[in-house]
Amino acid sequence: xxxxxxxxxxxxxxxxxxxxxxxxxxxxxxxxxxxxxxxxxxxxxxxxxxxxxxxxxxxxxxxxxxxxxxxxxxxxxxxxxxxxxxxxxxxxxxxxxxxxxxxxxxxxxxxxxxxxxxxxxxxxxxxxxxxxxxxxxxxxxxxxxxxxx
Amino acid sequence: xxxxxxxxxxxxxxxxxxxxxxxxxxxxxxxxxxxxxxxxxxxxxxxxxxxxxxxxxxxxxxxxxxxxxxxxxxxxxxxxxxxxxxxxxxxxxxxxxxxxxxxxxxxxxxxxxxxxxxxxxxxxxxxxxxxxxxxxxxxxxxxxxxxxxxxxxxxxxxxxxxxxxxxxxxxxxxxxxxxxxxxxxxxxxxxxxxxx
Numbered sequence: 001x002x003x004x005x006x007x008x009x010x011x012x013x014x015x016x017x018x019x020x021x022x023x024x025x026x027x028x029x030x031x032x033x034x035x036x037x038x039x040x041x042x043x044x045x046x047x048x049x050x051x052x053x054x055x056x057x058x059x060x061x062x063x064x065x066x067x068x069x070x071x072x073x074x075x076x077x078x079x080x081x082x083x084x085x086x087x088x089x090x091x092x093x094x095x096x097x098x099x100x101x102x103x104x105x106x107x108x109x110x111x112x113x114x115x116x117x118x119x120x121x122x123x124x125x126x127x128x129x130x131x132x133x134x135x136x137x138x139x140x141x142x143x144x145x146x147x148x149x
Numbered sequence: 150x151x152x153x154x155x156x157x158x159x160x161x162x163x164x165x166x167x168x169x170x171x172x173x174x175x176x177x178x179x180x181x182x183x184x185x186x187x188x189x190x191x192x193x194x195x196x197x198x199x200x201x202x203x204x205x206x207x208x209x210x211x212x213x214x215x216x217x218x219x220x221x222x223x224x225x226x227x228x229x230x231x232x233x234x235x236x237x238x239x240x241x242x243x244x245x246x247x248x249x250x251x252x253x254x255x256x257x258x259x260x261x262x263x264x265x266x267x268x269x270x271x272x273x274x275x276x277x278x279x280x281x282x283x284x285x286x287x288x289x290x291x292x293x294x295x296x297x298x299x300x301x302x303x304x305x306x307x308x309x310x311x312x313x314x315x316x317x318x319x320x321x322x323x324x325x326x327x328x329x330x331x332x333x334x335x336x337x338x339x340x341x342x343x344x345x
Contacts, residue, residue, distance in 0.1 A: 004282070006188070006244060008188050008189045008190060009189075009190075010189040010190035010191040011191075012191065048278075048279075048282055048283070049160075050158070050159030050160060050243060050244075051159035051160030051243065053160075053193050054193075055193045055196055055197055057196060057197075057200050061200060061201075061202075063197055063200050063201075065193075065197060067160065069159075069160035069272065069274065069275060070274065070275060073274055073304065076304070076332075078165075078332070091191050091193055091196065093187075093189035093190075093191060093193050094189075095159050095160075095188055095189060095243070097283075
């Protein structure tokens with residue numbers, strides 16, 4: 001476990017449902033998403049889940065934050081979504097030691113697509129490079145944090 | 150100007166501690182600046198803090214314990230000059246090594262720092278595992294701490310909290326230790342300790 005490397009993966013997703021969801025449905029949906037993603041990471045190979053978190057902001061100043069730190073503990077949610085929202089813009093940040101970025105990208109994308117499809121919805125993504133915020137180019141520099149003496 | 154570093158591994162509860170602390174101080178008309186250094190390519194904590202009307206400065210494109218130590222100092226000086234806060238709360242990335250941050254502070258040239266405090270936030274659900282696989286990083290934060298916060302007491306078992314407290318005590322026996330549910334209201338005793 002001492003040589004696990006951290007390759008952060010971030011993406012902006014747009015979750016689109018065929019009909020508006022209640023304020024209770026969105027937290028449950030995103031919690032199910034992050035729980036599935038954490039499980040899939042653990043099954044994909046030796047890894048340490050640092051933090052997988054998702055955030056949606058609303059024009060009225062509200063927010064919905066969902067977060068998970070292991071595959072064996074349920075996600076936590078904070079804030080709330082308003083009622084009657086059919087589309088949600090979600091920032092997803094996946095910080096997992098030991099899994100390559102392309103693996104995290106595929107898991108994040110596939111699980112979101114499957115979950116949305118189960119509700120007759122869909123998820124489109126905008127990768128970090130096209131979002132307009134600076135990238136974190138030197139992820140390799142963080143390998144020193146994962147090399148115990 | 151006071152300086153408070155809030156350290157802890159990814160997902161330990163740093164942001165959940167900082168938000169209520171900053172809100173409380175703002176209610177008392179204190180000027181609070183928050184410096185956030187996130188590892189992810191798109192910051193989430195900074196977006197949330199902005200949404201909550203807190204005054205946030207982001208440090209992107211690296212880690213403030215290695216590639217961005219100079220940026221930490223220059224940002225501190227800029228915040229001091231432009232905003233003159235009573236307190237600056239620094240949230241290093243969950244992968245940052247505190248001793249590297251310490252080595253950068255002598256280069257700060259702003260107003261004198263009335264105090265520099267370090268709080269380590271520990272996740273009792275994962276601490277034993279993290280001490281096994283990322284031991285130097287985790288112990289460095291605990292050793293540096295003036296105050297230790299064991300978070301997630303609402304979801305961790307009593308045994309997990311007790312084990313985390315014992316592990317922290319074995320590394321740092323001096324720092325006051327608080328076991329808290331960060332989803333609840335911030336206890337006055339803890340807030341007072343952080344702001345000493």
